[in-house]
Amino acid sequence: MDIVFRAFFVFVLLYVLMRVIGRRELSTLEPFDLILLVVLGDLVQQGVTQDDYSVTGIMLAIGTIGLLQLGVSFTNYKFPKLRPLLDGEPIIVVQDGKPIEGNMKRERVTLEDIAGAARQESIAHISEIQWAVLETNGKMSFIKKPDS
Amino acid sequence: MPDRIDLKTHRDLESWVYNRPIRYAIIALIAAVSVLGLFNVFGQRPSTTTADSPSASLEVFAPEHLRGGLLWEARFTIQAHKDLTHAVLQLAPGWLEGMQINTIEPGPIAETSRNGSLLMTLGPVKKGTHYTLYMQFQVIPTNVGRRSADVALYDADQKLVTIDREIKVYP
Numbered sequence: 001m002d003i004v005f006r007a008f009f010v011f012v013l014l015y016v017l018m019r020v021i022g023r024r025e026l027s028t029l030e031p032f033d034l035i036l037l038v039v040l041g042d043l044v045q046q047g048v049t050q051d052d053y054s055v056t057g058i059m060l061a062i063g064t065i066g067l068l069q070l071g072v073s074f075t076n077y078k079f080p081k082l083r084p085l086l087d088g089e090p091i092i093v094v095q096d097g098k099p100i101e102g103n104m105k106r107e108r109v110t111l112e113d114i115a116g117a118a119r120q121e122s123i124a125h126i127s128e129i130q131w132a133v134l135e136t137n138g139k140m141s142f143i144k145k146p147d148s
Numbered sequence: 149m150p151d152r153i154d155l156k157t158h159r160d161l162e163s164w165v166y167n168r169p170i171r172y173a174i175i176a177l178i179a180a181v182s183v184l185g186l187f188n189v190f191g192q193r194p195s196t197t198t199a200d201s202p203s204a205s206l207e208v209f210a211p212e213h214l215r216g217g218l219l220w221e222a223r224f225t226i227q228a229h230k231d232l233t234h235a236v237l238q239l240a241p242g243w244l245e246g247m248q249i250n251t252i253e254p255g256p257i258a259e260t261s262r263n264g265s266l267l268m269t270l271g272p273v274k275k276g277t278h279y280t281l282y283m284q285f286q287v288i289p290t291n292v293g294r295r296s297a298d299v300a301l302y303d304a305d306q307k308l309v310t311i312d313r314e315i316k317v318y319p
Contacts, residue, residue, distance in 0.1 A: 020174050050289040084165040136248040
């Protein structure tokens with residue numbers, strides 16, 4: 001029973017933490033972020049299963065987390081009003097070639113970030129962008145101006 | 149304008165999801181837990197409690213806040229002001245409930261139970277000397293909650309001092 005509660009608590013804690021940390025940090029897996037993720041996973045494992053080395057314990061923990069993830073995904077699909085809370089909303093960071101400072105500041109996105117992401121989409125200048133949207137998964141999507 | 153993008157929501161951030169106070173409150177809550185941890189709210193820094201009587205004084209050095217799985221130590225120091233012929237230490241059940249005892253040093257002469265409490269017979273302690281008993285434990289992870297961890301020192305059947313303590317175990 002304990003392991004189910006612990007898995008539930010850890011799932012909720014991680015979910016809230018990830019929502020608060022922000023989408024940019026989650027999408028840019030720099031080497032340090034990767035190490036941090038591994039360390040986080042190890043710490044979480046200790047808290048959830050503790051000294052339980054049994055297969056039953058693993059099944060309980062994984063099953064609980066899997067079901068909760070399924071539940072969140074189902075709630076997301078079934079109740080659109082909860083989607084912004086569970087998944088977040090896309091945020092426009094560039095409109096008509098002009099960066100929107102307030103939104104960039106909110107998501108801690110720099111002009112360099114936008115320019116870098118734009119280059120990956122073969123866009124040389126921010127001025128060529130009609131819309132740049134920071135998606136809920138942390139990636140940026142671009143729509144070029146019709147004349148560029 | 150891309151499909152499913154709305155200027156009021158996605159540019160001007162007028163949705164309730166972008167409410168900064170809620171975000172800041174959650175960040176503050178997470179930070180508060182870490183700060184409370186720094187202040188020993190969740191253990192396991194030991195504290196000292198003492199009690200004195202004309203015959204002897206007793207000092208207990210042990211953590212009051214613990215977490216599941218922790219290894220920890222309790223130190224009991226008896227300072228004899230008079231000759232104690234038959235020192236006996238009584239530990240409330242909270243010291244043992246859900247705890248694994250790894251070590252008791254020096255080993256008591258005898259151990260028994262009195263109304264659920266553990267009685268450890270330590271033997272004579274000469275006037276002006278002190279006797280230190282070390283106990284090392286590990287918290288069984290499912291042992292969560294608050295329980296009494298009182299300690300009493302007897303000389304044979306005569307109670308000399310009592311220390312009221314509590315152990316709180318966090319999950």
